[in-house]
Amino acid sequence: MSTAMKMIFSARSCEQSLQSSFYTGTVGLKLEGTIPRAFSPRKFILFSPISTKSKFKSGISIRIEGVSSYLKSQGIQTVIVDKIRTPRKADYTYLLVSTKKDSISYSAARNIEDKSKVIVDLYTPLILEKELTFSKYKPFDWVKKNSQKDNIKLILSKGSHFFVANKRQKEYWLTFSEQESLNLTNRQISVIPTGYSQKSIKPSPQKKILWFGGIYPWMNPYPLIEAFKKITDSDQEWKLKILGGFHPETGYQKIYKDVTSKLKTIPKNRLEILPWLPAKDLNKNLADVSFCVNLVKESKEDFYSHRVRLLTVLNAGIPILTNGKDTISDLAVEKLAGEKVHARVNELYEKMSSLINNKRLVKKMRDNALKVQNDFIKENLSDKNFKSFVKKSA
Numbered sequence: 005m006s007t008a009m010k011m012i013f014s015a016r017s018c019e020q021s022l023q024s025s026f027y028t029g030t031v032g033l034k035l036e037g038t039i040p041r042a043f044s045p046r047k048f049i050l051f052s053p054i055s056t057k058s059k060f061k062s063g064i065s066i067r068i069e070g071v072s073s074y075l076k077s078q079g080i081q082t083v084i085v086d087k088i089r090t091p092r093k094a095d096y097t098y099l100l101v102s103t104k105k106d107s108i109s110y111s112a113a114r115n116i117e118d119k120s121k122v123i124v125d126l127y128t129p130l131i132l133e134k135e136l137t138f139s140k141y142k143p144f145d146w147v148k149k150n151s152q153k154d155n156i157k158l159i160l161s162k163g164s165h166f167f168v169a170n171k172r173q174k175e176y177w178l179t180f181s182e183q184e185s186l187n188l189t190n191r192q193i194s195v196i197p198t199g200y201s202q203k204s205i206k207p208s209p210q211k212k213i214l215w216f217g218g219i220y221p222w223m224n225p226y227p228l229i230e231a232f233k234k235i236t237d238s239d240q241e242w243k244l245k246i247l248g249g250f251h252p253e254t255g256y257q258k259i260y261k262d263v264t265s266k267l268k269t270i271p272k273n274r275l276e277i278l279p280w281l282p283a284k285d286l287n288k289n290l291a292d293v294s295f296c297v298n299l300v301k302e303s304k305e306d307f308y309s310h311r312v313r314l315l316t317v318l319n320a321g322i323p324i325l326t327n328g329k330d331t332i333s334d335l336a337v338e339k340l341a342g343e344k345v346h347a348r349v350n351e352l353y354e355k356m357s358s359l360i361n362n363k364r365l366v367k368k369m370r371d372n373a374l375k376v377q378n379d380f381i382k383e384n385l386s387d388k389n390f391k392s393f394v395k396k397s398a
Contacts, residue, residue: 046394047081048072048123049094051108056086059282062251063312064100067127070198071098071167078391088112096121096397101159103130103152110155113162121397124163126177126193130156132305136221153184160186165393167196169310170331170384176308194390199315199377205287207321207370211242212276213356214296214322217313218248219260222306224299224347229266231352235360236274242360245276247289252280290320295359295366298326298333299347306330318342318376323369325355335380341373 050072054065072082083094088111097116099109101124116122134152138145160166160181166188168174174193181188213232215225232244246267249260267275281289296317300306307329314324314332324342326333336342345355359366 046079046096046398047083047094048075048096048098050082050084050098051088051100051112052084052086053100053102053108054086056084059284060252060280061283061286063128063310066200066312067125067169067198067310068100069201071125071196073201074196074198074387080394096123098123098125099159099163100125101128101130101156103134103155105155109159113159116162119162119164122163123165123167124159125167126160126173127167127169127198127310129173129176129305129308131180132176132303132308133222136301136303136305157184157186160188164192164397165390166193167390168193169195169197170380171195171386172308172331173310191389191392194388194393195384195386196390197310197381197384198312199381200312200319202283202316202319203287205291205320207291209294209366209370210292211360212245212293213242214290214293214317215244215246216248216290216296216298216317218250218256218280219263220256221259222301222303222309224301225263226266227347227349227352228297228299229263229270230349231356232274233270234349234353235356236271239360243274243276244270245278245293247278248280249277250280286316287320290317290322293317293320293322295323295325295369297345297352297356298324298328299352300328300330302329315377315380318373321370321373323359323366323373325352325359331384332376332380335383336373336376339372339376339379341369341376 050068052065052068054062054068058065068084072084075082086108088108097112099112099122102109104110113122131149131153134149138149140146166177168177174190174195177193178188178190180186215228219225228244235242249264250257264277267277278289298311298314309330311328311330311332314326314328314330314336317324318332318336318341324333324336325345326336326342327345327347333342333344337344343355343359345352
């Protein structure tokens with residue numbers, strides 16, 4: 005590590021293997037050039053709040069692996085660590101934005117004196133996300149919110165360059181910076197979109213509707229439960245498959261239990277409930293799905309979010325019905341890989357029934373779904389600012 009850091013880094017680091025990644029392996033993806041060899045090889049140390057040995061993927065770990073893949077495509081060496089322990093030499097430091105004082109990002113940021121080579125990843129609108137768990141009528145929630153904002157501001161204050169996952173997020177964080185007097189500028193932010201890299205799936209769709217990627221405060225599965233119950237009243241074959249209720253290391257178990265209690269209104273033989281699966285078991289459990297339903301609460305968080313769970317199912321050739329206003333939902337609908345739906349029981353019931361009875365349309369949507377991630381990355385990638393930053397700091 006450069007002398008800028010007076011801290012300890014893990015000897016038990018995990019170099020990530022991403023030969024099949026969307027940056028190094030996607031056909032037709034044209035990057036905006038690479039870092040000139042005069043500035044290579046550079047080395048990044050990426051701090052991960054998720055154990056590098058975890059067999060379970062999460063949005064966080066997928067994001068870090070995606071950024072690592074992007075950096076490698078630029079001729080930059082990377083190492084991902086999950087602990088602060090022993091010295092490790094690197095030219096640059098990468099931190100994920102966090103609201104927690106006990107996070108590895110906060111601990112690392114607190115010890116940084118020279119911030120000239122620190123990248124902070126702002127891939128999620130955290131304040132908007134956390135607000136969905138607060139009540140304006142609880143004083144303690146106000147205290148907690150302000151504390152979380154202070155933690156974010158400390159991490160941001162130690163960054164010299166910043167990543168976001170889509171163009172909307174750049175606007176959001178520039179506004180946040182102005183409101184909090186952090187002085188981030190347009191030139192300090194690069195848009196590095198990432199997706200989910202997975203082996204191709206040989207689909208064998210059956211009569212199954214999917215809910216995927218967890219149950220969180222910003223999601224709204226309840227209309228789906230009621231709409232599917234209506235389907236079971238007239239259909240004897242279709243099933244609702246819930247894949248991944250909560251992440252074993254980061255999930256919201258209480259919310260999941262509440263949702264599963266509501267599922268008792270649906271006959272057991274019409275449900276298939278699977279826990280959060282290791283990455284190696286995911287593809288075979290996506291292969292038998294006809295289409296996926298994504299329902300979220302109306303919020304600003306939804307507009308600025310990066311829904312990697314949607315890219316995961318779209319990459320598996322699974323169409324989506326979505327009420328989301330996020331960039332992935334919008335692009336899937338635009339590319340005819342999905343359809344918009346409101347989170348109203350009767351409308352959702354009609355939309356699902358329509359797809360159930362239209363195999364030809366579902367087949368077309370499946371073909372289109374496979375193209376969405378490539379299009380998302382090509383439309384959002386904007387890394388000239390990052391390349392300029394590396395040149396100047398070399």
